Every structure is written in C-alpha cells, then in structure tokens.
Amino acid sequence: MYEFNYHRPASLDAAASALSGAGEGKIVAGGMTLIPTLKQRLAQPSDLIDLSAIADLKGISEDGGSIVIGAMTTHAEVADNATVKAKIPALADLAEGIGDIQVRNRGTIGGSIANADPAADYPGGLVGLGATVRTNKREIAADDFFTGMFETALAEDEIVTAVAFPVPDKAAYAKFANPASRYAIVGVLVSQGAGGVRVAVTGAGPSVFRVTEMEQALASNFSAAAIEGIAVPADGLNSDIHASAEYRAHLVGVMARRAVAAAG
Amino acid sequence: MPSVTMTVNGQQVTRDVEGRTLLTDFLRQDLALTGTHVGCDTSQCGACVVHVDGKSVKACTMLAVQAEGAEVTTIEGLAQNGELHPMQAAFKEHHGLQCGFCTPGMVMSAVDLVNTKGEASETEIRDWLEGNICRCTGYHNIVKAIQAGAKAMRS
Ligand SMILES: Cc1cc2nc3c(=O)[nH]c(=O)nc-3n(C[C@H](O)[C@H](O)[C@H](O)COP(=O)(O)OP(=O)(O)OC[C@H]3O[C@@H](n4cnc5c(N)ncnc54)[C@H](O)[C@@H]3O)c2cc1C
Ligand code: FES
Numbered sequence: 096m097y098e099f100n101y102h103r104p105a106s107l108d109a110a111a112s113a114l115s116g117a118g119e120g121k122i123v124a125g126g127m128t129l130i131p132t133l134k135q136r137l138a139q140p141s142d143l144i145d146l147s148a149i150a151d152l153k154g155i156s157e158d159g160g161s162i163v164i165g166a167m168t169t170h171a172e173v174a175d176n177a178t179v180k181a182k183i184p185a186l187a188d189l190a191e192g193i194g195d196i197q198v199r200n201r202g203t204i205g206g207s208i209a210n211a212d213p214a215a216d217y218p219g220g221l222v223g224l225g226a227t228v229r230t231n232k233r234e235i236a237a238d239d240f241f242t243g244m245f246e247t248a249l250a251e252d253e254i255v256t257a258v259a260f261p262v263p264d265k266a267a268y269a270k271f272a273n274p275a276s277r278y279a280i281v282g283v284l285v286s287q288g289a290g291g292v293r294v295a296v297t298g299a300g301p302s303v304f305r306v307t308e309m310e311q312a313l314a315s316n317f318s319a320a321a322i323e324g325i326a327v328p329a330d331g332l333n334s335d336i337h338a339s340a341e342y343r344a345h346l347v348g349v350m351a352r353r354a355v356a357a358a359g
Numbered sequence: 360m361p362s363v364t365m366t367v368n369g370q371q372v373t374r375d376v377e378g379r380t381l382l383t384d385f386l387r388q389d390l391a392l393t394g395t396h397v398g399c400d401t402s403q404c405g406a407c408v409v410h411v412d413g414k415s416v417k418a419c420t421m422l423a424v425q426a427e428g429a430e431v432t433t434i435e436g437l438a439q440n441g442e443l444h445p446m447q448a449a450f451k452e453h454h455g456l457q458c459g460f461c462t463p464g465m466v467m468s469a470v471d472l473v474n475t476k477g478e479a480s481e482t483e484i485r486d487w488l489e490g491n492i493c494r495c496t497g498y499h500n501i502v503k504a505i506q507a508g509a510k511a512m513r514s
C-alpha cells in the first residue's frame with residue numbers, strides 16, 4: 096500500500112471539504128473493496144477520508160412510504176433490521192446473501208453502490224425496487240445512477256448519504272451466486288408496487304439493467320408462467336471463467352422466474 | 360505519523376502508526392499478538408478474524424487507524440485466568456483442527472456466531488463459516504466443535 100494522509104471527519108461538511116481540498120482524495124467506508132485495491136497498489140490516493148465517525152450517515156428509518164438507509168449502514172445491519180425485514184424482506188435477504196459475515200459487518204450500502212461492481216447485489220436491489228440515491232448535492236433515481244461497469248453518476252467529490260427505497264406490494268431477489276465469493280453471477284430482483292412492475296438484473300451485464308419485456312408480461316399476469324417464453328439475448332452480457340454470456344442469459348430467465356414465484 | 364488508541368483484550372494501547380498499517384500488522388508486529396494469522400491477505404480465508412466492538416471482522420482488510428476508540432478482541436483475549444474459553448476447549452475436545460492455521464479465525468467467528476444468534480443449526484453454522492477457509496479438516500469436526508462450544512457457552 097502506498098502511504099496516504101488519513102482523515103476521520105465528524106460531519107458531512109467536514110468530509111466534503113476534506114475531499115475537495117485533497118490532491119487526490121478517496122472516501123473509505125467499510126473498506127471491503129477499497130483496502131484490497133490499495134493493497135494491490137491499484138490506486139494511489141493522497142488522502143483517505145473515513146466516513147465512519149459521521150453519525151448522520153448511519154441507520155435505518157421510515158419516511159412516508161419509504162425506508163431510508165444511511166450510506167454507512169452495514170450489510171449486516173440491513174439484513175438484521177426489523178423494519179426492513181417487515182416492510183421489504185427481499186432487501187433483507189439480498190443483504191444477508193452478500194459475501195460472508197465479516198464482509199457484512201464492515202461493508203456498507205453506500206460503498207457498494209458507489210463502487211458499482213457489475214456482480215454486486217445492491218445495484219439489482221436499488222433498480223429493482225425503484226430506489227432513490229441521496230447525496231450531499233442532490234437526489235438521483237437508481238435508474239440513472241448506475242451508468243456502466245464500475246461507473247456511476249456521482250461526481251468526483253460527491254458523497255452518497257442515503258438510499259430511499261419505496262415499500263413495494265411484493266418483491267423478491269433470486270441470485271445464482273459465485274460459490275467462492277457469493278457475488279452474483281446473475282441476480283434478479285422483481286417487485287410490484289406503486290411504480291408498477293420492475294425486473295432488474297445484476298451480475299449478467301456490465302451494469303445492472305431492466306428487462307422491460309418481462310415487466311410488461313408481469314404487469315398483466317404476475318406469475319412465473321407469464322415470463323416462461325421470454326429470452327434475454329446473450330449479446331453484450333459478461334463472459335468469464337465463471338459463466339459464459341449464453342449461460343448468464345439462460346440464468347436471467349431462471350432467476351427471474353424464481354424471484355416471481357418467491358414474491359408470490 | 361497518526362497516533363491510534365484502542366482497547367485490545369481489555370488493555371488500552373496507544374501507538375504511532377502509518378495510516379496504511381493494517382490491523383493485522385498492528386496486532387502482530389506492534390503488539391506481538393501473533394495469534395491472529397494472515398493466510399491469504401486478500402479478504403478470503405478468515406485466518407485473521409478478530410472482534411471489533413463485538414463483531415467479527417477480517418483484520419487484514421481494516422486499517423489500524425479505523426479501529427480508533429474500538430474494543431478489539433483477539434484469540435489471545437479469550438482465555439480467562441489460564442482457563443480456555445469454552446469454544447477453545449470444544450475445538451480441543453472435538454479435534455476441530457489439524458494444522459491449526461485457520462483455528463484462531465474459526466474460533467473468533469464461532470464466538471461471534473453464538474453471541475449474535477445464540478442457538479444455531481448445523482446449516483447456520485456452515486453458512487456462518489462462509490468466510491473461514493480450512494484446508495485440512497473438511498470442516499466436519501469444526502462444526503461439531505462449534506455445536507459443543509455453543510452449548511458450553513450458554514450453560
Ligand atoms: C470476500 C468478499 C466477498 C464479497 N461478496 C460480495 C457479494 O456477494 N455481493 C456484493 O454485492 N458484494 C460483495 N462484496 C463487496 C462488499 O459488499 C463491499 O462492502 C462493497 O463492495 C464496498 O463497500 P464498502 O463499504 O466496503 O466500501 P469501500 O471499500 O470503503 O469503498 C468502495 C468505493 O466506494 C467509494 N465510497 C464508499 N462510500 C461512499 C460514499 N458514501 N459516497 C461516495 N463514495 C463512496 C470509495 O471511495 C471506494 O471507491 C464482497 C467483498 C469481499 C471482500
Ligand atoms: S488473511 Fe485476512 S482473510 Fe485471509
């Protein structure tokens with residue numbers, strides 16, 4: 096690891112000014128992605144700004160018809176939270192399925208979505224539930240947040256503060272996990288709520304995407320049978336040692352049907 | 360160099376460390392607590408698991424400065440007055456180890472499991488060990504040890 100200056104500001108404003116004042120500043124949340132990256136010397140930030148002392152960024156609350164999860168809330172906290180379990184059990188399941196308990200005890204929702212790993216679970220959760228990302232500057236719809244592989248709509252010095260999830264009528268997440276890391280080879284979140292039906296796929300492509308054909312079929316008949324014949328083309332999907340693009344395309348159908356069946 | 364203060368196995372320690380010092384290196388090199396092992400150093404194997412504020416974490420994927428103000432427990436902190444912790448005793452009794460390299464992390468994970476969930480089924484135990492890799496035992500006796508250790512911890 097290259098040396099850096101370490102900061103642990105106690106407020107969001109102090110974090111934002113430390114970030115903009117640094118030569119090459121980088122935020123550290125749970126560090127589950129960033130620290131391995133630094134260890135491999137794949138990044139050389141001049142300054143590391145640790146968000147862990149900012150109380151406002153932690154915790155889960157209800158806000159009207161939404162559940163708002165602070166950026167520094169860990170995966171373990173989301174998985175265990177009584178409100179999330181009662182209102183959006185699909186989201187608690189998704190968080191519970193991330194990595195292992197040690198990763199869940201440190202890794203955060205803000206870090207996961209800012210990192211935008213194509214195989215991460217939360218991008219599927221945010222897009223599948225029609226969530227809104229809150230930052231220190233604005234609000235961004237999940238559909239506009241994930242822009243590509245490891246790419247988001249965040250500006251260089253923008254900090255995710257929370258994610259607001261509208262409570263759906265029903266939802267479920269089905270994942271075909273990599274047996275070693277548990278990252279999604281393919282993960283599909285299906286939901287039905289005020290905003291209609293959403294089918295979001297993570298792991299399969301360079302970035303999370305929606306399957307509109309399935310959404311339309313489910314809108315008139317919410318059943319696994321309704322999407323039985325809908326195939327997702329393999330073109331442009333990821334192909335690696337874990338799964339070919341064709342296999343991933345096949346898995347999208349299987350996981351989508353499982354999610355619909357589980358959502359009931 | 361930044362200074363860091365934390366409580367390790369009940370004792371408060373303050374040291375000057377580089378920002379980039381990993382918690383594993385801090386424990387092993389600065390504090391000579393070499394029970395925390397480094398297997399992969401890439402967040403996969405769990406040999407480095409310690410408790411930070413009561414929760415199990417991989418110390419190879421955490422900076423020492425991130426533990427500022429925290430309560431850290433390592434495998435050395437489990438035994439009390441020369442008596443093995445019930446989970447350690449169960450690993451010994453049920454032969455939950457062969458080479459022993461993964462054992463400190465396994466025991467720390469197992470204690471967190473019992474503290475978090477209380478009772479756990481065999482499936483839940485195996486699931487909880489997702490981040491702890493053992494290259495020797497085939498896990499069978501580790502699971503048996505944890506079942507026995509959990510019982511002993513509750514009684
Ligand atoms: C062994 C292992 C298994 C894993 N398995 C899975 C899995 O199955 N599924 C899955 O989805 N993930 C998995 N992960 C990743 C894990 O979920 C991480 O928690 C996540 O990718 C990053 O979150 P973090 O809080 O650790 O972020 P960090 O590593 O601290 O930061 C990641 C990036 O986000 C930026 N960032 C962090 N917080 C913010 C913020 N609030 N605003 C703006 N930018 C920010 C940082 O600057 C950095 O670039 C795994 C990780 C490991 C080590
Ligand atoms: S040494 Fe930390 S997980 Fe392997």
Ligand code: FES
Nearest residue numbers: 457461493494495
């Ligand atoms: S006992 Fe040898 S690695 Fe587990």
